[in-house]
Amino acid sequence: MKVQNARRWAPTGPRAWLFAALSLLLASAVRGSLHPVLGPASPGFAFCIAAALIEYFFGLAPALTVMTVGLVIADYLFVPPYGDLTYFDRSDVTLLVTYPLITIVVIVLIERLRRAQYRSELVASVAQCRYEILLRSDNERLLARRHADETHRLLRELTHRRDQLVFIRAVNPTPLANDPAAVPAIAPEVVPGTRPATRSLGNGLQAGDRFDAVHPADIERVLTVLTPGAHRVRLLTAAGDYRLTDALCERFTTPAGDFFILRLEA
Structure with a gap:
């Protein structure tokens, strides 16, 4: 040089x-x-x-x-x-x-x-200076790859396990995710002609297929804590009573914000 x-x-x-x-x-x-x-x-x-x-x-x-x-x-x-x-x-x-x-x-x-x-x-x-630029670019590339992986994982969760989905909650969303329709925009209708995997309840909360079957007190409890991990919730049975069921809460970090998904284990 x-x-x-x-x-x-x-x-x-x-x-x-x-x-x-x-x-x-x-x-x-x-x-x-x-x-x-x-x-x-x-x-x-x-x-x-x-x-x-x-x-x-x-x-x-x-x-x-x-x-x-x-x-x-x-x-x-x-x-x-x-x-x-x-x-x-x-x-x-x-x-x-x-x-x-x-x-x-x-x-x-x-x-x-x-x-x-x-x-x-x-x-x-x-x-x-060049090393710092390369390191910053590499960090941005890794972060973008992580966001892409998390987004793909979220899409798979919404499509493959939609029948077990209780709710999805957006936390610290981007301005785009503040719109109640932003969460469905992440996972639009995968198969044309099918219904969406979630329905909006406002304030970043989307109800899944099993939302109405879970006891409201358990949903409120999970939403209050909102930490990833195993949970026990009461699920409405065909007989009209509630039984304890294992549920799993997972966190997904995407470019649109952080999302928590609660789904039933069985």
Whole structure:
């Protein structure tokens, strides 16, 4: 991947130049404090270190400025005759050759390393963004597949076990499911000419084939709790009395909302 912005890793603004000036002052103070010990030896080492540090934190332009100004300060203060730039001898030539050469090599190496580091960070950020996009798309695909599976399961429940269906209740429906006719729209007449599997009672409740055969108190109890699982309800028999019957409440999560279906086990 070709990254054009890798060369723009360094921060910009007056802060970089302020630190460049402070590094020159600090390098001059360090070299001046060591001057009684070193004398004319290594006049530019402190400025070379200062330029390398500025390059690492603030980039190429401030570092080259520190190197250039440091060369003048080192030649003026720490190369004999001290305090005189008009006199030019072998010490000046040595400083003019060795100090810029070493400093430029160090600066260029640091610049390349910093660009490579910044490029790696940019590539990692792009890869992270792409991974998040792919992960989000994969999650949406899985969610859509789950909704489709739940809708198909709901349709099979309404068609294959309609003779055992007691009721279907819509919970947290979408605006479409707020319409009393929305639940039948999920499971329209499967076979042309047949009656619908449910009839609307309003408020998201649809009555099934066995709704009238179940004791009203049991229906109210199940609707109050409305949790998936096994239930015991009283079913009206042909003799006119009620007997306990096993029922099962299931939950279906579809794009139209959540639906609870209560059906008889036998």
